[in-house]
Amino acid sequence: MSTSTNTRRVLRGGIDLGGTKIEAIVVDARNKVLGSARHPTPISGGPADVAATMAAAMREAAGAAGVDVSTLRGVGVGSPGAVDAKAGTVASARNLPGWDGSFELGPTLAQDFGTKVFVGNDVQVATDAESELGVGRGRKSLLGVFWGTGVGGGIVIDGKPYLGAGGAGEIGHMVVKPGGRRCGCGNRGCMEAYAGRASLEAKARKEIKKGRKSDLLKVMKQKEHVRFTSAVWYEAVQDGDKLANELIDGAVAALGVGIASAVNLLDVEAVVIGGGLGVRFGEDYVKRIKKAMKPHLFPGHQPPVVELVALGDLGGAIGAALLARPPRRAAATATAR
């Protein structure tokens, strides 16, 4: 191989740990993707099984880039749940199997990889990536909305991630219908209860069980999936499946209410829509969400730009890889010496 060890040291890994899939990439210093791999997220077992799948995906991505994982400068991980970046632990990741407690994800992977591992919040790293390299470029404030298994939100203010007391951005748990549909978090009427893939699937399965006609199960089986993935929803909607359309329309309406409320509070310049469903349904549905927001936007504000993620499906992994960059202050110090 022509790449010298020195060159390899600037390469970084990024893993996006999603509720449905695990996406791993290797990027160069300019964040260009050199190799990638995707594995489905285990639906049973526990954190150790998830970590093993993540390691396998990362190795595959490194292989595709022609490098060994241990030669990477570091690997960043975007994870759901409560992330302690310092300790590299992840707790209460509800959408992952058996992950109610805390797990040392960073240390486990670091030992496996033989390089440094940096863990951050999945939604925040994806928002950071869009802020720096995508829709948010040149904009002072950005709200990232990741419409997938759940509905996550990331906030960038003056170019910096806003985390609040640590867990800011729970846009999926803004209330769009008080007393409404039960959410996975236990509350009622959350935006995620109407728009999250997991909630949509639960609701659809319940309706089908009650005798409601739908091709969702058939489409799922054709695709050899075990869940109503974004691809399953998309195909069913395109095929005119009534239940699927009804539920996705409800999701769009809920997103319209919740995102508009968030925008009224934050007055951000731009909203970027991503996530599994967001990317799969694409531009047309971003337009529908924008239209659904309109009647709820505060008339005294300039309405924000609303766009689909510019980095597509890989944004989460690219954002994760940003975590493994050399810290800027350290770099500045090194230059000053």
Add this chain to the structure above:
Amino acid sequence: MSTSTNTRRVLRGGIDLGGTKIEAIVVDARNKVLGSARHPTPISGGPADVAATMAAAMREAAGAAGVDVSTLRGVGVGSPGAVDAKAGTVASARNLPGWDGSFELGPTLAQDFGTKVFVGNDVQVATDAESELGVGRGRKSLLGVFWGTGVGGGIVIDGKPYLGAGGAGEIGHMVVKPGGRRCGCGNRGCMEAYAGRASLEAKARKEIKKGRKSDLLKVMKQKEHVRFTSAVWYEAVQDGDKLANELIDGAVAALGVGIASAVNLLDVEAVVIGGGLGVRFGEDYVKRIKKAMKPHLFPGHQPPVVELVALGDLGGAIGAALLARPPRRAAATATAR
């Protein structure tokens, strides 16, 4: 008088321009209130009439402090509507009479007073005051909720006001019931449509007109008020008026939903409740609002502290007076010389 001209120069004025009342104060360098005055906000006329009432209130407050307005270091104004701090203009202040266009409030008052005038957003300056001198002291993030004629929100992050693209904090226009009650802003189902004093009054008058029994009008007349002020609402509620209780309970429920949604998004350490109704209804109702928030708070977060404004009714004016402080950078430069 014993105060020398030099001492007087550290005194500052502050005016809180509310939808119901205008509060003016004079404070010393430690933000201690030396004199205050309160006038009702004109209910007819236009911006010039409002400015004249503000000037009268400021003069009265200065008189109470034993100084002339022209000797103040400056006067800060907390105003509703769209504030351009640089130009000192205020536009579209919907809750003020005839104030749809833009008015040069700062320059008008500055000419009248013979000293500098600084104009800021009413809710933001009140939040800043609570952040620096009240409930937010020692806390990194604070959400101010001002439950009055409307429902305003102010955000302080890392000790600094967060304004977004300029108009952040419109918590009153977060949607708590899609398709619900019409709001003064033209949208439907905003928190303010259920909780703002103006909306509550409109709803109550409508119900009374329809034949619903209530003592609200009687209480208003007894108090020689022309509106259902916070005092009117409070007395009617205390007297067991059914309509008043029903509507205020609805306001508390709406505040619970909206504030919880905002907290889920922002993950702030503390929420401070103020505004005319907030201050009038006091601690007991802050507890009720906290209780109403509870079922909607994201279970993964540490719930925020929820407290009544520590600076009480004068917080807005104290925050306004903070605007007239010497800029810190300039002060540092002066010291360095």
